[in-house]
Amino acid sequence: MPTPSVRRSRPAAVRDRRAAASRPARREPLSTKQVIGLILGGIAFLLPLVLDVPDLDDMGERMLAIFLLAIVLWVTEAIPLVATAVLVIGLEVLLVSNQALLPVPEDATAYSTFLGALANPVIILFLGGFLIADGAAKYHLDKNLAAVLIKPFTGSARTTVLGLMVITALLSMFMSNTATTATMFAVIIPILGALPSGKPRTGLALSIPVAANVGGIGTPVGTPPNAIALGALAERGYHISFASWMVMAVPLMLVILIGAWLLLIALFIPNGLGIELDMKASWATDRKAVTFYVIADCVILAWMTESLHGINANVVGFLAVVALLVTKVMGGEDLGRLSWPVLWLVAGGIALGDGVGATGLDAWILSLFNWGAMPALVVVIVMGALGLGMSNVISHSAASNLLIPLAMGLATGIDGLEPVTIAVVLALACSLGMSLPISTPPNAIAYATGEVTTADMTKVGIVVGVIGTVLLVLFMPSIWGALGLL
Structure with missing residues (x-):
């Protein structure tokens, strides 16, 4: 005979919820990596403060302590990345x-x-971009666009993968890579x-994070990383318009995207x-919904025509927030979810x-190496390789946070090295690190489907990252110079 269910009264249920809320949440134990990170971070922070660092004054020693602590905490993720920031x-x-x-x-x-870094104009630009992206999800613009754009690519599996990669890259240009990947996986589950099963599913599952990272x-x-580069350049008086960035990055993006598609279909x-x-x-x-469509269209158009109307992209981003609210x-609850x-x-x-x-x-760190003896091209190659290498094992944001400030110091002391070149190269190189599930959230989402092995992800990520970085450091600066963007 089944046990009869007992229905609690509403007050009892409320009391239970309140009691559960009042109980302290279980604290997850620290991993070995986190413990080591905290210990090493403490040591790295104290050493410049207690030891005399040659050729560095007190203020430099204090900043070195902060810098070393940031490196250790961002690499080990002993505390959340934002907590380190x-x-x-x-x-x-x-x-x-x-x-x-x-x-x-x-x-x-x-x-x-x-x-003031918390309200830097670049942060405001990203704030507008995030609110537009969240609005696209709220009013289902992202999924509807995917449904419309995929129609020309049906029939052949290879063509479908190309279509999905193009759509993912397009969405990722204006939405976060993580949100784009999550949206696209909701679309492609059927x-x-x-x-x-097997290779075809692996290839399709891998195509989404690759396209999101590249897009x-x-x-x-x-x-x-793009925002970090723009912020660093703005601090030194260099302004890159929204359209100018696209002119610099979109051709490379398209070449890498087509190359990645050819690699995926050949392998899977x-x-x-x-x-x-x-x-x-x-x-x-x-x-x-209609109001959102109109505002989003106007904002994107204004971003892409900055050189015509003269309104800074950061201002346009803030005006987007104003208009939506x-x-x-969009409302206060939407802001809270950003x-x-x-x-x-x-x-x-x-x-x-x-x-x-x-x-x-920056000058002290750079003096440790004979950068001046290196041609500008070699410096760009080294920095691009560092960006790619570090962003495979730590977050793209953390890698660019650590490298771009140092690279900006380099740009003022080496003949022929443009600050814009080194900042943009590093930002783009850091976005090409995608060889491991831990490299970037889109990779983790794809890995979680169970359709992708670490070996396959590593194989594709290394090939796309290395070839993309080679194209970036060897060819793009010359093209940017010929177009008058440097």
């Missing part, structure tokens, strides 16, 4: 600003400079089921394999660059 800002205020707890020179950097390089709002998608899709768009036609298309950790992570990189430059730490 805000820790950097806090330590800079307490150690090297005019509000420091220790004695500082009269011309010490104002504390507002470091706190397609995966229609393919035979993110196409616009300033595509991925955080047999010729002659067919697939039929029946995806239908269902457009919302209520006032809020005033028209009630990727604030990403924005603060970018801010931490901007603040780190400010501190490295203001204390002379």
